[in-house]
Amino acid sequence: MYQIGEFSKICQVSVKTLRYYDKVGLLRPSEVDRFTGYRYYDRAQLEKMLLIQKLKRYGFSLDEIQPLLSCDNDAFYQELCRQREKLQWRLMELETVFQELTLHLRKLERTGDIMDIPNGYEIQLTETRPMAVFSCRERMGVDEFGKYFGTLYERVAKEGLTPGGVVGAMYHGEEFNHDSSDIELFVSVEESDRAEKVMEARQCAMTVHRGGYSTLNEAYAALVSWIEENGYEWDGAPFDIYKQGAWHNRKPEDWETEVYFPVRKRESAAS
Amino acid sequence: MYQIGEFSKICQVSVKTLRYYDKVGLLRPSEVDRFTGYRYYDRAQLEKMLLIQKLKRYGFSLDEIQPLLSCDNDAFYQELCRQREKLQWRLMELETVFQELTLHLRKLERTGDIMDIPNGYEIQLTETRPMAVFSCRERMGVDEFGKYFGTLYERVAKEGLTPGGVVGAMYHGEEFNHDSSDIELFVSVEESDRAEKVMEARQCAMTVHRGGYSTLNEAYAALVSWIEENGYEWDGAPFDIYKQGAWHNRKPEDWETEVYFPVRKRESAAS
DNA sequence: TCTTGACTCTCCCCTCGGGGCAGGGCTTAT
């Protein structure tokens, strides 16, 4: 039986943490003195603690660890596999960011430009054509696109239609929120008569964004600036079309996205 | 001039975030209506926001970003370089954890053992020899070892003494705390007469831990169990000696650490 | 002109994994 301080030292965990784990029910002492409230731990707790620490290093949250401690081997194995995939995902993301930062630095050395905004955005005014699509409009987070696109493709397949190769997302509503925005995903279909809806022709300012989606906001900014400078007015929900995306090519730096802002000529000269 | 909702959409940042940045002074709107409190943003804010987002992706905290926005190019460059190193460090750590998890899974497949505790710890009872050392006892975090060892080596060099090749840390006090424990670092020196102090001979339970320091607690646990099972009693501050460490070899899986627990034979048979 | 709906404001409480401190109780050695 160890007092909390000794136990803290054995496991290399702070006393506060031990008390916290007791409070949330993750690791209860083997015995608590009824009168003094002193906590006493023994070797069973020690093993459990080692496992908890290990799982925490693997990136599980305390809430996730709790059920893991009392599930059978198979479930445990499944969860570990899932976590491994998550870690791999995070690893790739971190590598991408590292790559970005490295390029930014290199550019900073050459040009002395702090911003590293790719000013090479070529903005064109285009008239989109009407497009027959299947779509799905939901309140969703931007990380859930994959899931929703999956069901969308299933619906197209169930109707026996042919995907036309245009894939995109339209951002409805005014406000943006990373985890929950009003977003409409769409996939074009060849059979225009059997489509779910037809996206109308619009005059748009458009540009092509190359690279991962985390820097899409720069394309947005370039478009908005262009619109203002050229006497147009923002008129309707913007949308992206994914020309080269995650399903074509693994490397984010090779992705290509067309960004469209519907516009109309401004009437009054004054802002 | 954009309202907060429009601006949110342009930058792909939630309204809540914009209000928060205003509150903490990171990004103030270009104008605030004195009567209604409405916030209005324009293109200058837009550029600044893009930079903020970028720096956030690079892993800077908001507190770190604030000064970065108004410093000169050189300082900015320095900070970016520093951040790049930090990212690289995090990347390596994440890779190590990923590796650990992979090995754990493989072992789980083979043995069905959930814990993945290396039960191969061979515990020996040894008598340490007196050792002439230079030491430095401070309240420090375990991530600051490098810094303190640096100054310790400097002191040894300034005295014109020869480091004897033994490097270690002793954990004083009862409680462990990752960021602030009472720790004594020591380096042995050849010239025993001119040493700062001499560590006395002790009877110890010892084992060798192979791998990164994040799993050191498993060696601790093994030692504590052994001590209890073999009728000994824990008697004094434990210490580690780093045989193969970060300065010998880059890969954490090749590190070797000796872990010592001073012990004495228990007198009473009962616990 | 009034209403309605969309947009905005401030204010307060919540997150996760604990850290820090105040105020007090228990045990043991001096």
Add this chain to the structure above:
DNA sequence: ATAAGCCCTGCCCCGAGGGGAGAGTCAAGA
């Protein structure tokens, strides 16, 4: 008796916002 080390509970704090209540504001339609 007292002092030193332990330990307890309870309260507020962190970062980077999210959620919602309750109220004010703006523009367009009836």
